[in-house]
Amino acid sequence: MSGLLGLKQNMTTRFGKFNFKIPVTAIEVDPNVVLATKDDKLVIGMGKRNQVKKTDNAYVKVAGYTPRFIKEVKWLTQSQNEEQKNNQPKVGDKITVSIFESGDEVKVTGTTKGRGFAGVIKRHGFHGGPKTHGQSDRHRAPGSIGSGTTPGRVWKGKKMAGHMGASKYTATGLEVVEVNQDKHLIYVKGAIPGAKNGFLIIEKTGKVKGYTPPPPPHPNGDHPLDEKEEKQIEKAATAQITEVKTDDAEIDKEPVSLVVAKGEENAGK
Template structure:
């Protein structure tokens, strides 16, 4: 499962061969640096640790500074582990957008935008309780009944009600790569991805 850390730049649109307008998201992919190669002999499993984004050394713990110096790089802000990478990699290698090819499909994971505490109409697409006629004055966005009375004398778990919305780890799967800019390390994928502009995302094949 090769993957990269990236940053959401924003959205745009491209035209396909038939003149159809396709909504797209631009992602700045890396460059990421290999900070550790884990093996079955030393760690009990195989994985590749990669890092992205520079970080001031004064804000990094001494143990982490030593970890990055072992790879011969400056401290990084975001570190993840992935199962594997296409081809052989060594400690300190730099990974760029050329890992991806136009036409292939990727999965993008990130933190969705937080919406705060929301009602049932926005959170669960409820229609409200009827119209504003026949004496109803405050029922337009109300949730309605939430269960029976004496029996079972409780509200079942999982009932769709008002509450915190968004701000969760979200993955969008099977997004087609429409364009790869190797010079600027940009990836243009079809559709939308989680998070706001400049948020960190993880792209996996």
């Protein structure tokens, strides 16, 4: 399976090796229903809504209700063999987050937050004009947008103020840090586009290069020890620690007269 539909939730943190914090985004992926099958693609739906569109009547008969989101995702790739093609889900089957696992590389497509009409500083990162030398109310202006006679117009694609956000965006090369099958959640490393409860398409692209599975949890809740720390602990455990007796009754003390005689000899020198 290459993709599923989900809803963006909040951002949080997870702990990796040696308790390093990893910023992750939680994605809620309820079971996706297969509504139709094509050559190498599936039409899947997620969620539920009350109103029924005429174009969705065929899907309502399959799912038994009207899905809130309906999308066509790729199921097979050129590298997959005939056995996987035979295991293709059938109409009416439900696909869960179990198709993902830690270490998978995914790309997430969503709709960015709408920012309305934005200026060039916010929209394109312009630095603005100088604050002195007679400048007045032009601190955030774009400046010149072209010459006069030649070409006598503004070039297409010129970065100017305009509508910002509310557009389709795909974040690639993201790592799946954790999968919670009980709560239908996927934790993806980093930020992804969209607002909370925004619609997302999560597509698997492969495995993260150089990925190593997370270490098993330590009984004490701490991170597992590396080789150097284990050797130090073994050395301390095998070493014979001698106890020093500190009881005054067992310590031989010199007579007081001998101590006084030694003091007089030192004074005479």
